[in-house]
Amino acid sequence: MDADKRYYTRYKIRLEGRVATEKGGTFPVEIVDISAEGARLKTDSQVLLNKGDIINVLIKWKSSIKGKAEIRWIKNEKSHTELGVMFIEMDMPNREALASLISEIALSNLNKIYPR
Secondary structure, three states: OOHHHOOOOOEEEEEEEEEEEOOOOEEEEEEEEEOOOEEEEEEOOOOOOOOOOEEEEEEOOOOOEEEEEEEEEEEEOOOOEEEEEEEEEOOHHHHHHHHHHHHHHHHHHHHHHOOO
16 A cells, blocks of 8 residues: 555554464564554565465554454565555454554654654
């Protein structure tokens, strides 16, 4: 998705996570950026996924945040793979935890822009 068409602000972040595929495979990821709508994930694992595949994402934060996501794009590099995902299913407690995470990141970014 073109950055100019995004509805929600994306925030740079470095969090650990895990992906589970519908075929039962799992692999570790780093969450590189995040918004209320989706995230960019990076993994050192070789993954056999395609645009449009549905995955389960776990974000390790104060409490784990879980949800289903659709792969919107995938980029294989020599040393890693990056995935752009859009959250498509997340229950209310996980949605609230995601909103809390994003609020915390946004506030910390404000402190960098407007120091006291």
